[in-house]
Amino acid sequence: MKKLPPARPNFTLINAQLSDGGFTSIRIAGPRIDALGADPHRGDVIVDLQGDRVLPGLINAHDHLQLNSLSRPDFDKSYCHAREWISDVDAYRRSDPEFKAGVAVARDERLLIGGVKNLLSGVTTVAHHDPFYPFLSNACFPTSVVHDYGWAHSLYVDGEQEVGRSYRATPSDWPWIIHAAEGLDEEAGQEFERLDALGCLGSNTLLVHGIALDHAQRVRLDLAAAGLIWCPSSNLHLFGRTADVAQLVGLGRVALGTDSRLSGAGDLLDELRLANELGVIDEFSLESLVTTDGARLLRLYDRGTLRVGARADILLLPARTRLAEARRTDVRLVLIDGIARYGDRDYALPVAPDVQWTDIRVDGKAKILDSRIADLVAHARTREIGLELPHLTGRAA
Numbered sequence: 008m009k010k011l012p013p014a015r016p017n018f019t020l021i022n023a024q025l026s027d028g029g030f031t032s033i034r035i036a037g038p039r040i041d042a043l044g045a046d047p048h049r050g051d052v053i054v055d056l057q058g059d060r061v062l063p064g065l066i067n068a069h070d071h072l073q074l075n076s077l078s079r080p081d082f083d084k085s086y087c088h089a090r091e092w093i094s095d096v097d098a099y100r101r102s103d104p105e106f107k108a109g110v111a112v113a114r115d116e117r118l119l120i121g122g123v124k125n126l127l128s129g130v131t132t133v134a135h136h137d138p139f140y141p142f143l144s145n146a147c148f149p150t151s152v153v154h155d156y157g158w159a160h161s162l163y164v165d166g167e168q169e170v171g172r173s174y175r176a177t178p179s180d181w182p183w184i185i186h187a188a189e190g191l192d193e194e195a196g197q198e199f200e201r202l203d204a205l206g207c208l209g210s211n212t213l214l215v216h217g218i219a220l221d222h223a224q225r226v227r228l229d230l231a232a233a234g235l236i237w238c239p240s241s242n243l244h245l246f247g248r249t250a251d252v253a254q255l256v257g258l259g260r261v262a263l264g265t266d267s268r269l270s271g272a273g274d275l276l277d278e279l280r281l282a283n284e285l286g287v288i289d290e291f292s293l294e295s296l297v298t299t300d301g302a303r304l305l306r307l308y309d310r311g312t313l314r315v316g317a318r319a320d321i322l323l324l325p326a327r328t329r330l331a332e333a334r335r336t337d338v339r340l341v342l343i344d345g346i347a348r349y350g351d352r353d354y355a356l357p358v359a360p361d362v363q364w365t366d367i368r369v370d371g372k373a374k375i376l377d378s379r380i381a382d383l384v385a386h387a388r389t390r391e392i393g394l395e396l397p398h399l400t401g402r403a404a
């Protein structure tokens with residue numbers, strides 16, 4: 008007779024430290040947070056966190072998931088407008104054999120690596136800025152991906168007619184996302200005005216980058232109840248400058264995104280560390296960008312906070328680890344919809360005995376990963392740098 012897998016238990020995490028320094032317990036029942044600060048129920052699996060930190064799973068508000076297995080080209084120059092960089096990337100794709108081969112890898116395999124990058128950094132939801140490819144809703148995809156969204160690439164790629172059509176076709180209760188003001192020149196500065204003239208600045212509008220926005224435009228963005236997705240590492244790499252976000256962050260109008268590794272530094276923890284080093288936002292606000300504010304701006308009302316009834320998307324970090332200084336080796340556990348996907352053996356095994364686990368190493372540190380994801384990665388023709396799987400040990404960085 009076939010052996011049935013063990014049932015998934017309800018479980019309570021006790022002695023968990025919140026971001027405000029207080030301690031609590033969190034009971035997870037199925038895909039939801041069932042109770043906070045309450046005693047475990049009879050029969051629950053109890054995991055004593057001994058003061059380790061508990062946070063909502065992180066939200067990466069901007070990525071192009073299929074572009075993360077490609078290494079960042081270094082053109083050794085600074086740009087005035089994103090269109091110049093895109094033109095250089097197009098030429099590079101035609102001329103560099105290694106880059107060409109990377110682009111030729113099957114799209115689902117490249118999407119997978121984008122998902123793995125995010126999962127390993129504690130991200131539980133990603134806003135992908137391209138079509139919602141079918142694989143993104145596959146049960147084996149490493150993270151949740153925002154499904155209900157409208158998007159255009161930019162005014163300079165799509166043109167005003169398509170941008171206007173895209174905005175009007177997007178339900179008003181879905182986010183509508185567009186790269187805008189990505190540069191330093193007159194054209195970048197005018198994109199906000201052009202979007203406004205097209206009627207595309209509504210409360211569901213999210214501008215990605217916004218480097219060229221001036222003070223008056225930022226005030227108007229706030230008055231429109233729109234939002235800005237800030238990607239500082241990509242901005243600094245391409246333009247040597249990033250958006251002036253301090254005031255908008257205080258108004259709750261900013262989320263944080265990595266962009267892909269084609270222009271960005273890496274994962275969301277890298278982005279948080281850089282944002283912290285820039286010194287314009289306090290640590291509490293930084294955390295909001297990737298939790299509460301990111302969720303609200305993306306209209307994800309079921310996540311981004313630790314509250315009863317919310318999705319059990321959870322990140323555990325070691326005691327006293329500052330999110331703004333965390334690295335992916337620090338990630339103790341990632342739960343998505345109440346199911347452990349990745350983390351340290353001592354936390355993942357008790358709460359997910361029904362999951363098949365694969366021993367891996369991430370940046371040299373032992374971790375375990377849901378075997379369905381590990382198997383897909385093992386068979387992909389591309390890989391996640393720093394991730395060692397058992398049978399790929401010789402090849403991994």
Ligand SMILES: [Zn+2]
Pocket residue numbers: 069070071136186215266267
């Ligand atoms: Zn982008």
